[in-house]
Amino acid sequence: MTTTTDSSGNATAGAAPAALEGNHWIESLRDGTRVLVRPLRLEDRAMEEALIRRLSPEARRFRFLGDFKVPDKAMLDHLMHVDYVHDMAFAAFAHDDGELREVGISRYSTTGDDRQCECAVTVADDWRHRGLAVLLMQHLIDVARKQKLARMFSIDDVGNEPMRELAHYLGFTCEPHPEDPKTVVYSLAL
Numbered sequence: 001m002t003t004t005t006d007s008s009g010n011a012t013a014g015a016a017p018a019a020l021e022g023n024h025w026i027e028s029l030r031d032g033t034r035v036l037v038r039p040l041r042l043e044d045r046a047m048e049e050a051l052i053r054r055l056s057p058e059a060r061r062f063r064f065l066g067d068f069k070v071p072d073k074a075m076l077d078h079l080m081h082v083d084y085v086h087d088m089a090f091a092a093f094a095h096d097d098g099e100l101r102e103v104g105i106s107r108y109s110t111t112g113d114d115r116q117c118e119c120a121v122t123v124a125d126d127w128r129h130r131g132l133a134v135l136l137m138q139h140l141i142d143v144a145r146k147q148k149l150a151r152m153f154s155i156d157d158v159g160n161e162p163m164r165e166l167a168h169y170l171g172f173t174c175e176p177h178p179e180d181p182k183t184v185v186y187s188l189a190l
Helices: 042-054 057-064 073-080 132-146 161-170
Strands: 003-005 011-013 025-028 034-039 087-096 099-110 116-123 151-157 173-176 183-189
Touching: 034 132, 042 073, 042 087, 042 099, 057 116, 057 151, 087 132, 099 132, 116 132, 132 151, 132 161, 151 161, 161 173, 161 183
Parallel strands: 116 151
Antiparallel strands: 003 011, 025 034, 034 087, 087 099, 099 116, 151 183, 173 183
């Protein structure tokens, strides 16, 4: 699904790019829990905000490399802008006490040369250790490869042990960030 902007500046949905096969998947996690995985949509904004608000302070700091309690409008606008060509995002949803809840998200955004993309993955604190981050990243990596991107990378806090384990499991290499000793760069040749 592609998002374009109409004459009034509102985003509208279009056809899926060739690299995106299917529009949703029901996936089983390691513990047998099933989740719905699909591309992030504009109407998911409230659930995206709720996911960020529910993250522990450490999880928010690791994901956004900064401290804040509530995502502001500009941050949400940026996160919700996914054009499905240069940017991709997959969200995972599950029913929680009868309500559909976003429990994880993976995303990438291409760099200026359109040959690389920076990625991120976030899983709700109470949904960790079930294999959700791996599943979300596998969907993201698959689309990046179909888009013929050459490299996926992530810039992360040097103390982010869950990301270090995930990156290692997925085959990413790790190098110190050349300009910031508090961060590392994980990289995957696609």
